[in-house]
Amino acid sequence: MHLLEPVLLLQFLVSGLLAGALYALLACGLNLVFGVMRVINLAHAELMLAGAFLTYVLYAWAGIHPLLAFFLVLPALFGAGFYLQRLVVERVVGKGELQSLLLTYGLSIILINTGLLIFASDFKAIPELQGALIVGDIAISKPRTAAALLAIALTLGVYHFLKHARLGKAIRAVAEHPDVAMLCGIDVVRMRMFTFGLAAAMAGAAGVMLTMIYSFSPETGADFILKCFAIIIIGGMGNFIGALYGGLLLGVAEIFVAGFVSSQWAEAVAYVLLILILLIRPTGLKGAADVT
Amino acid sequence: MKRIHFLLAGFGVGIALASAGVPAQTKEIVVGTSVALTGKYARTGQEQLNGFQLWVEDVNRRGGLLGRKVRLAYYDDESKPDTGAKLYEKLITGDKVDLLIGPYSSGVTLAASTVAEKHRFPIISAGASSSKIWARGYKNVFGLYTPATTYMDQILALAKEKGLKRVALIHADTAFPRDVARGVEASAKRLGLELVFKEEYGKASTDFAAMILKIKALKPDVVVGGSYLPDSTAFMRQAREYQLYAKIFAFAVGPGLPDFGPNLGAIAEGVMGNSQWEPTLNLPGVKTFAKQYEQRYGHVPGYHAAGGYGAGQVLEAAVKMTRSFDRDKLRRALLKLDTTTAFGRYKVDATGMQLGKPGYTVQWIGGSRHVILPPSVAARKTTYPFKPWDKR
Numbered sequence: 001m002h003l004l005e006p007v008l009l010l011q012f013l014v015s016g017l018l019a020g021a022l023y024a025l026l027a028c029g030l031n032l033v034f035g036v037m038r039v040i041n042l043a044h045a046e047l048m049l050a051g052a053f054l055t056y057v058l059y060a061w062a063g064i065h066p067l068l069a070f071f072l073v074l075p076a077l078f079g080a081g082f083y084l085q086r087l088v089v090e091r092v093v094g095k096g097e098l099q100s101l102l103l104t105y106g107l108s109i110i111l112i113n114t115g116l117l118i119f120a121s122d123f124k125a126i127p128e129l130q131g132a133l134i135v136g137d138i139a140i141s142k143p144r145t146a147a148a149l150l151a152i153a154l155t156l157g158v159y160h161f162l163k164h165a166r167l168g169k170a171i172r173a174v175a176e177h178p179d180v181a182m183l184c185g186i187d188v189v190r191m192r193m194f195t196f197g198l199a200a201a202m203a204g205a206a207g208v209m210l211t212m213i214y215s216f217s218p219e220t221g222a223d224f225i226l227k228c229f230a231i232i233i234i235g236g237m238g239n240f241i242g243a244l245y246g247g248l249l250l251g252v253a254e255i256f257v258a259g260f261v262s263s264q265w266a267e268a269v270a271y272v273l274l275i276l277i278l279l280i281r282p283t284g285l286k287g288a289a290d291v292t
Numbered sequence: 293m294k295r296i297h298f299l300l301a302g303f304g305v306g307i308a309l310a311s312a313g314v315p316a317q318t319k320e321i322v323v324g325t326s327v328a329l330t331g332k333y334a335r336t337g338q339e340q341l342n343g344f345q346l347w348v349e350d351v352n353r354r355g356g357l358l359g360r361k362v363r364l365a366y367y368d369d370e371s372k373p374d375t376g377a378k379l380y381e382k383l384i385t386g387d388k389v390d391l392l393i394g395p396y397s398s399g400v401t402l403a404a405s406t407v408a409e410k411h412r413f414p415i416i417s418a419g420a421s422s423s424k425i426w427a428r429g430y431k432n433v434f435g436l437y438t439p440a441t442t443y444m445d446q447i448l449a450l451a452k453e454k455g456l457k458r459v460a461l462i463h464a465d466t467a468f469p470r471d472v473a474r475g476v477e478a479s480a481k482r483l484g485l486e487l488v489f490k491e492e493y494g495k496a497s498t499d500f501a502a503m504i505l506k507i508k509a510l511k512p513d514v515v516v517g518g519s520y521l522p523d524s525t526a527f528m529r530q531a532r533e534y535q536l537y538a539k540i541f542a543f544a545v546g547p548g549l550p551d552f553g554p555n556l557g558a559i560a561e562g563v564m565g566n567s568q569w570e571p572t573l574n575l576p577g578v579k580t581f582a583k584q585y586e587q588r589y590g591h592v593p594g595y596h597a598a599g600g601y602g603a604g605q606v607l608e609a610a611v612k613m614t615r616s617f618d619r620d621k622l623r624r625a626l627l628k629l630d631t632t633t634a635f636g637r638y639k640v641d642a643t644g645m646q647l648g649k650p651g652y653t654v655q656w657i658g659g660s661r662h663v664i665l666p667p668s669v670a671a672r673k674t675t676y677p678f679k680p681w682d683k684r
Contacts, residue, residue: 015505116334122335125555125556127555139534143529215526255499255502262491263493266502
């Protein structure tokens with residue numbers, strides 16, 4: 001077949017990067033929480049869906065365009081994450097992984113069923129930002145491009161914030177050694193609230209974009225969360241920027257496998273990559289357990 | 293055998309009585325079923341239950357079954373096959389119900405029908421279309437739904453009639469979409485259409501770009517999907533992005549649901565799909581039922597509700613035919629029965645699979661869903677061909 005035409009290969013690359021950016025946005029938040037407090041948040045995809053449903057409600061009831069709703073959803077999810085950490089997640093920090101898994105699993109069940117009670121199991125989506133920009137012979141999906149730009153801006157923004165801002169440095173200190181951070185006068189609980197808020201806001205941002213890409217129901221989270229786990233292991237557990245690389249790599253690898261082998265095999269790519277990375281470089285692409 | 297019903301009491305499922313009323317002179321007839329009141333099929337399950345209950349009210353108003361009052365015994369199967377199986381065990385051995393109606397979804401029905409078969413108890417399946425249910429040699433499962441393998445037949449016949457040749461087929465990798473795909477392959481072959489592309493995808497696929505680019509290179513006339521709602525909407529959105537064009541786009545499930553249009557906006561226009569039943573169908577009993585249902589429950593019934601009501605009517609017809617509640621007699625009657633309910637015709641083959649009821653083809657025209665095929669019941673004329681993307 002004419003699959004080896006340069007135009008098609010370039011199209012695959014572009015489409016793969018765009019798909020990967022959305023993965024990255026979701027995975028970065030997951031990795032941030034793990035990096036700072038060693039909590040694997042199984043409810044992360046449900047936070048994304050909370051953002052998606054909030055966007056949907058704003059659109060359906062008030063006619064607010066998702067790209068504008070973004071400015072309402074982000075603070076709302078940040079607040080929700082902030083207090084979720086204070087009320088619930090903080091209790092399992094430092095208590096071992098099993099407890100945090102149980103807690104966040106419970107949280108995800110509660111969120112899914114609350115969603116089912118309010119929205120039933122119908123699928124929602126928002127018919128805005130349709131079609132693609134055609135550059136030369138390459139089609140660049142509008143909603144996915146918006147999502148990718150947002151994902152990269154947010155991820156790099158949060159990265160620089162962690163690296164250079166005072167608050168960001170404090171968060172890294174908490175990640176590295178909570179006890180020493182506390183001795184230095186850092187309010188570790190507040191830093192963790194801030195971290196979870198940030199992660200929830202990033203999930204919410206992915207949710208906003210999801211409304212224009214995919215039809216979602218309260219149970220859609222499962223389609224995304226497993227891949228996110230693979231991504232953070234590929235990128236490096238707890239390594240914030242590693243998830244960006246991992247997400248992009250997965251997006252591109254999936255589309256090339258779907259193109260040259262079959263779509264069914266694309267589903268396996270995440271896990272094959274996972275095994276390869278664990279064999280060759282067990283700490284992930286960017287090395288594990290370093291917030292920066 | 294395990295005393296499963298003790299376990300179930302622990303799950304907190306409660307039995308509920310259908311409408312009370314005048315006390316029956318003789319012992320009442322109990323119709324047992326499980327419904328999805330919670331879990332992923334909660335909404336459809338509730339509609340199905342409404343349909344059952346409406347039938348119970350109606351049949352009692354007509355004097356019951358052979359003069360005996362009918363009562364519905366139901367439990368919540370949580371949309372889960374194993375819970376469904378336990379509940380049918382309880383209905384048959386614990387509650388000793390007289391008649392059985394099946395649950396919603398092919399998954400729960402596969403599990404529940406195994407229990408019914410074990411007890412040699414005829415069960416009317418009111419909410420399943422996977423042909424796998426009838427491929428196991430069971431003698432006690434009688435379907436109401438049009439089987440998935442025939443879903444795309446009318447659309448492929450339309451393609452043939454329009455002189456189209458090249459068909460691209462995509463489908464998800466679960467039981468129901470595979471059935472649809474098998475049906476498409478068989479029908480395409482029978483009609484002399486050329487299957488130029490066939491690919492399966494995982495249920496969690498959210499990106500169809502690669503598939504669409506490959507299909508685009510093959511320039512198909514027809515794109516058919518064995519799909520659900522999220523994948524069919526994602527596919528059409530991306531088809532627009534990559535300017536994939538075909539004269540007919542048709543998908544299982546997705547376009548048949550009310551959410552398809554609102555989720556896609558203008559992209560939905562012209563997309564075809566399937567329906568088991570529509571409240572606007574030009575068939576006897578349909579409009580009366582739809583009106584009665586809407587008055588009672590305050591919304592337009594979907595096909596799940598009509599299937600529930602129709603299942604009751606099939607039981608009623610079989611009991612009338614045999615003038616008894618004997619399971620062996622009922623089984624024979626259900627095999628022979630040829631009747632029309634508010635859900636459409638009922639006539640099964642030797643395995644109990646539905647053959648008499650055609651599927652209906654719908655199309656999104658002007659922002660809403662209309663029945664376009666078969667012509668005898670169509671509400672609108674087919675819009676053909678699919679409008680090119682640059683002309684929208």
